[in-house]
Amino acid sequence: MDIKNREIDEKLARLRIRDKDSDSRKIWGDVLDERTILTLYRLLKRGFIEAIGGAISTGKEATVFYGLGEDAREIAIKIYRIETSDFREMEPYLAGDPRFDNIKRSRSGIIYTWTQKEYKNLKRASNAGVRVPEPITSMNNVLLMEFIGEEEVPAPHIKDVDMALEETFEKIIVNLRKLYTGARIVHADLSEYNILYHHQPILIDMGQSVTISHPNATSFLWRDIKNLSKFFERRGLEDLNEKDLFNRITGGL
Ligand SMILES: Nc1ncnc2c1ncn2[C@@H]1O[C@H](COP(=O)(O)OP(=O)(O)OP(=O)(O)O)[C@@H](O)[C@H]1O
Ligand SMILES: [Mg+2]
Structure with missing residues (x-):
């Protein structure tokens, strides 16, 4: 050795x-x-x-x-x-x-x-x-x-599971709304790699997340929304309107 x-x-x-x-x-x-x-x-x-x-x-x-x-x-x-x-x-x-x-x-x-x-x-x-x-x-x-x-087995990423698409997407949006309006932070590295699935979607990896007052918070949020909707569209969800999603997540704040 x-x-x-x-x-x-x-x-x-x-x-x-x-x-x-x-x-x-x-x-x-x-x-x-x-x-x-x-x-x-x-x-x-x-x-x-x-x-x-x-x-x-x-x-x-x-x-x-x-x-x-x-x-x-x-x-x-x-x-x-x-x-x-x-x-x-x-x-x-x-x-x-x-x-x-x-x-x-x-x-x-x-x-x-x-x-x-x-x-x-x-x-x-x-x-x-x-x-x-x-x-x-x-x-x-x-x-x-x-x-x-x-039991020692980590949950898979959403990209690797069969999930109820619409329901899971909806739950993620509700989480993002709470994150923005309640915790007042933007994830800033959201993708199918940073969401685990264990009975429900779970957001992980928040080292880079910033407060909504950060000068780049809005552009980070747009990037998050784009990554997320692109992934769900590839999976088969249709008619995702990014502007609507942005408004729902920020809730008029
Ligand atoms: N709390 C947790 N429970 C189970 N698995 C986890 C947990 N946190 C992280 N992981 C696993 O470890 C991986 C890496 O974690 P995380 O995304 O937080 O770190 P990272 O530094 O961003 O890594 P990468 O550079 O690969 O994105 C996750 O994709 C997930 O598979
Ligand atoms: Mg990660």
């Missing part, structure tokens, strides 16, 4: 993670810098995490792991990678949001702020009755939230 693998194995052992096949070693190697190990440690010690499992997904900025939280409840652990994430893309979504005026400009500072932003966005959405994963806590670059799925 080379030195790099031995190092990763030692890190995994320190966190009591038994997940050593060669694919996941690579994933863990990208995620586990010293600061992230300390953060996971603290979350373990405080009882927010009971066990860390395998990766559900590796994206551009974050890796999402399966885990067990307090009372062995299933959780999703989203870890933003400090060294290997594309953090330059985060800035336009942070600048212009009054909640994050004083952000530190270091790489880790931006990523920590981003993680906290996703936690706050999920919290606001959830408080407004939008179906999103319930956030549990966030610390540095780690966000813990409700696991969508059951």
Whole structure:
């Protein structure tokens, strides 16, 4: 075994993670810098995490792991990678949001702020009755939230399920209306990849979501509506009027 693998194995052992096949070693190697190990440690010690499992997904900025939280409840652990994430893309979504005026400009500072932003966005959405994963806590670059799925199987994306088209579309619009008029945020990266289906549609991935006062909020909302209606039209829904959808979602605000 080379030195790099031995190092990763030692890190995994320190966190009591038994997940050593060669694919996941690579994933863990990208995620586990010293600061992230300390953060996971603290979350373990405080009882927010009971066990860390395998990766559900590796994206551009974050890796999402399966885990067990307090009372062995299933959780999703989203870890933003400090060294290997594309953090330059985060800035336009942070600048212009009054909640994050004083952000530190270091790489880790931006990523920590981003993680906290996703936690706050999920919290606001959830408080407004939008179906999103319930956030549990966030610390540095780690966000813990409700696991969508059951018995270790994550829910599929809407693009991969047979669903009642009209009913699901309608539910998404109702969620977006609550998000805009209640939580007062715009998702800003809505697509068939960021909506899961578990008995109903569930919006995920809100790191980039912005308050409706953000200078680009309206153009982000139009983009969201276009992505969504294009997907549902490809699936067979007809006569989607984007202007009507915009008016319904913003509710005259
Ligand atoms: N709470 C959750 N429960 C179950 N699965 C989840 C949860 N959150 C995220 N996932 C899975 O992990 C994937 C990536 O999560 P998310 O979209 O939040 O991160 P991301 O950084 O945007 O990744 P990408 O760059 O691939 O879009 C999701 O598409 C989904 O399959
Ligand atoms: Mg995503």
